[in-house]
Amino acid sequence: MSGPECCQNPPAPSSGGESGQLLQIASLNSYVSGNPESKVALILISDVFGYGAPKLRQLADKVAAAGYYVVVPDFFYGDPLTPGANIEDWLKNHAPEQAVDFAKRVIQALKEKGVTKIGAAGFCWGAKVVVELAKDGEIQFAALLHPSFVTLDDIKGVKVPIGILGAEIDKRSPPELVKEFEAALVANEVNNFVKIYPGVAHGWTVRYKDEDAAEVKCAEEAHQDLVDWFGKCRH
Numbered sequence: 001m002s003g004p005e006c007c008q009n010p011p012a013p014s015s016g017g018e019s020g021q022l023l024q025i026a027s028l029n030s031y032v033s034g035n036p037e038s039k040v041a042l043i044l045i046s047d048v049f050g051y052g053a054p055k056l057r058q059l060a061d062k063v064a065a066a067g068y069y070v071v072v073p074d075f076f077y078g079d080p081l082t083p084g085a086n087i088e089d090w091l092k093n094h095a096p097e098q099a100v101d102f103a104k105r106v107i108q109a110l111k112e113k114g115v116t117k118i119g120a121a122g123f124c125w126g127a128k129v130v131v132e133l134a135k136d137g138e139i140q141f142a143a144l145l146h147p148s149f150v151t152l153d154d155i156k157g158v159k160v161p162i163g164i165l166g167a168e169i170d171k172r173s174p175p176e177l178v179k180e181f182e183a184a185l186v187a188n189e190v191n192n193f194v195k196i197y198p199g200v201a202h203g204w205t206v207r208y209k210d211e212d213a214a215e216v217k218c219a220e221e222a223h224q225d226l227v228d229w230f231g232k233c234r235h
Contacts, residue, residue, distance in 0.1 A: 018054070019061045020070075026105035031057050031072040034064025040234050041069045041115040043106060043139075045099070045126030047203060048087065050080025055206045056123065059223055066227050068234075069115065073106050075099040075129070096128035096149055100136075103129055107138055119230055123206055124148045124172070134158045141233035143226055146202045148172040155181045161191035163229040165222050169201040193229045197222060 020033030031051055044060050046053060051074040064070040081090050107118055119141040122130030127147030134142040135157040143163040144150060150173065155162075162185065166178040173181075175196045182194040197204070200218045205226075208219040 018057045020057065020064070025071055025073060026102070026109040028102060028106065029074040029078070030106075031060060033057075033060045033070045033072075034068050036069055036113075038067060038069040039115055040067070040117045040119070041071060041110045042230065043103065043110075043118065043120040044070060044072045045075065045103065045120060045122040045129045046072065046080075047124035047126060047206065048081040048090070048094075049207075050074065050076050052080070053206060055208070059206060059226075062223055063227055063230065066231065068230070069110075071106060071110070073102065075102050075126075094125075096125055097132065099129045100132045103133055104138060107133075117234060119143070119233060121145060121226060121230075122147065124203055128154075131155070131158065131162075134160050134162055141230065143229060145205050145222070145226070146170055146173060148202075150181075152177070152180050152184060155184045156188065158185065158188075158190055161233050163193040163226065164195075165205065165225060166194075166196045167200045167202050167204055168196055168198045172202055191233075193225070193232075195222075195225060 020031050023030055023032050046056055051072045060070045060072050076094055110118055117140050120130045120133055120139045121143040123145045125148055127144040128149040130142050131150050131154045133139045137159050141161045145165045146167050164178055164181055166173055178196055185192040197218050200215060204215055205219050205222045208215040
């Protein structure tokens with residue numbers, strides 16, 4: 001179910017430049033960004049490298065600037081995958097299904113804070129968590145970016161508007177599978193946005209190489225598409 005693609009191009013340590021802060025939400029260390037008074041919150045669920053990845057936090061800041069309260073929880077409790085580690089061994093302790101209950105606690109904490117609408121975006125590993133929340137109706141809208149572990153049956157169970165941003169080069173969710181996802185959503189009359197980005201590989205939206213201008217441009221396009229999709233869903 002997982003493979004080398006999930007582990008390629010691990011993030012470099014943060015060099016700063018983030019506008020958010022670290023808080024505890026539902027007993028989880030979380031990076032938060034944006035207006036804490038916003039009634040619309042977004043939960044960004046990381047890939048295997050965890051909530052500390054600089055490009056994920058930068059994306060959280062970018063999305064927050066559109067008027068959201070954005071939360072990036074540490075669902076790994078300080079134990080993200082590290083370069084060189086065996087991902088199969090790591091997944092035994094960090095199956096995405098285990099994180100669904102953690103996410104539900106975060107959702108409840110946000111509701112208690114006065115948030116009235118919650119969306120979620122999942123990256124690679126995190127996409128499986130988000131699709132489970134979208135099946136349960138725990139969130140009001142969703143997005144999956146280069147998803148891992150997500151099946152066609154998962155997509156058939158989705159009950160809320162969902163965006164799927166896929167890479168052309170992706171063994172975890174190849175374009176053919178993403179097209180099947182889209183067909184299932186259309187058949188079930190679920191509002192959706194599905195797009196496959198040419199020339200990029202699994203993980204590119206948060207693991208693009210700064211020196212690769214084409215990859216950076218495609219990541220920025222996906223980031224804007226994500227903001228636009230959430231903008232359509234929030235009203």
